[in-house]
Amino acid sequence: xxxxxxxxxxxxxxxxxxxxxxxxxxxxxxxxxxxxxxxxxxxxxxxxxxxxxxxxxxxxxxxxxxxxxxxxxxxxxxxxxxxxxxxxxxxxxxxxxxxxxxxxxxxxxxxxxxxxxxxxxxxxxxxxxxxxxxxxxxxxxxxxxxxxxxxxxxxxxxxxxxxxxxxxxxxxxxxxxxxxxxxxxxxxxxxxxxxxxxxxxxxxxxxxxxxxxxxxxxxxxxxxxxxxx
Amino acid sequence: xxxxxxxxxxxxxxxxxxxxxxxxxxxxxxxxxxxxxxxxxxxxxxxxxxxxxxxxxxxxxxxxxxxxxxxxxxxxxxxxxxxxxxxxxxxxxxxxxxxxxxxxxxxxxxxxxxxxxxxxxxxxxxxxxxxxxxxxxxxxxxxxxxxxxxxxxxxxxxxxxxxxxxxxxxxxxxxxxxxxxxxxxxxxxxxxxxxxxxxxxxxxxxxxxxxxxxxxxxxxxxxxxxxxx
Numbered sequence: 391x392x393x394x395x396x397x398x399x400x401x402x403x404x405x406x407x408x409x410x411x412x413x414x415x416x417x418x419x420x421x422x423x424x425x426x427x428x429x430x431x432x433x434x435x436x437x438x439x440x441x442x443x444x445x446x447x448x449x450x451x452x453x454x455x456x457x458x459x460x461x462x463x464x465x466x467x468x469x470x471x472x473x474x475x476x477x478x479x480x481x482x483x484x485x486x487x488x489x490x491x492x493x494x495x496x497x498x499x500x501x502x503x504x505x506x507x508x509x510x511x512x513x514x515x516x517x518x519x520x521x522x523x524x525x526x527x528x529x530x531x532x533x534x535x536x537x538x539x540x541x542x543x544x545x546x547x548x549x550x551x552x553x554x555x556x557x558x559x560x561x562x563x564x565x566x567x568x569x570x571x572x573x574x575x576x577x578x579x580x581x582x583x584x585x586x587x588x589x590x591x592x593x594x595x596x597x598x599x600x601x602x603x604x605x606x607x608x609x610x611x612x613x614x615x616x617x618x619x
Numbered sequence: 620x621x622x623x624x625x626x627x628x629x630x631x632x633x634x635x636x637x638x639x640x641x642x643x644x645x646x647x648x649x650x651x652x653x654x655x656x657x658x659x660x661x662x663x664x665x666x667x668x669x670x671x672x673x674x675x676x677x678x679x680x681x682x683x684x685x686x687x688x689x690x691x692x693x694x695x696x697x698x699x700x701x702x703x704x705x706x707x708x709x710x711x712x713x714x715x716x717x718x719x720x721x722x723x724x725x726x727x728x729x730x731x732x733x734x735x736x737x738x739x740x741x742x743x744x745x746x747x748x749x750x751x752x753x754x755x756x757x758x759x760x761x762x763x764x765x766x767x768x769x770x771x772x773x774x775x776x777x778x779x780x781x782x783x784x785x786x787x788x789x790x791x792x793x794x795x796x797x798x799x800x801x802x803x804x805x806x807x808x809x810x811x812x813x814x815x816x817x818x819x820x821x822x823x824x825x826x827x828x829x830x831x832x833x834x835x836x837x838x839x840x841x842x843x844x845x846x847x848x
Binding site: 448450451452453454456457458459482486487488489490491492493495496497499500501503504505523524526528529532533535536538539540541542544545 | 677679680681682683685686687688711715716717718719720721722724725726728729730732733734752753755757758761762764765767768769770771773774
């Protein structure tokens, strides 16, 4: 039984990949080079895919800087730094990339149907950093309907299911789960800044560092600055 | 008021582009180079975009031959030739590309949200050649829900609408509409075969030629073979 796993190389999607393997699925990971500021994450995606020993890893390339619209796809828009966790979840952040998960899930769906896979795993999370509209349960449910109605497998009564095992977990709970599954955190990548060392100041670094700290654990990744310790 | 129009360069999407212009929208056309067998259609998309005098035309590139799964994206799978119209609609054809419209609509959504557009026009059609699951009204409705729930504009109560003006039209009715709108048919492209002249034998050519014939009109495009005349 085959599953396609969306793998950014970050903490959440790496945990989901290990979860899919633990659930006994033949795993096919898919990553996206969309000319994101933090393309460095793709090196981590490859390392994690290799560590997990999956069946196949596809990297799909396209260019979302064609129209930008986000701090992650338009170099002229700066990303937020050094914000408290409260501030992060006030509004939809400028790091929101329009329709990103819809694009990602569409490609995953295309590959899954070609593989005759049963499941797509995605590491969306609605609790921490919940400002992204395409990380919430009702959005995932709407995509599930698209999967059911818009594919041959769906029409034939065998729709591909979306599984979002982290959707109701806090970041600390994800770390606990990943520890149980043996995810090699030092190989993952969360930083938005675009450097070769994680910055420690962007929302993504801050959220990750705060969660490790709350658990009394040390994040094994190196940071340029770590205001949490 | 801005609208994004999915433009393949074919008869249907060209008619839709002209319709969007007639409806008074500032038009932004989007086309896709997915390494399709019939990439020749992109030349037609450019010509139609130019003829219609639209605001901007984006061509987004990615590679669906990475996994294939269709006669249009896997050169080892042959496409059907010389089929009657009855045969074409019996089952989901091998020219079905898994999740294609979902991918296309996702990119259109991303661009539309960046432009702060109100509408996305798509030339899907559920009557003729209705074997494609992602051309039916309930699929379009499911995508509309995704647009509403998965974007900033949607969350803020201003979701982008999907408009599918051809969904319940027969091919002959589309041609009549296009004639009224002044679509230059000789610049469009429907053929799946991948040559520089339309083959006249693939399902797409047959359907188009049959419709012109039924109307007592001549298709101004040149064909290598035309079994209808």
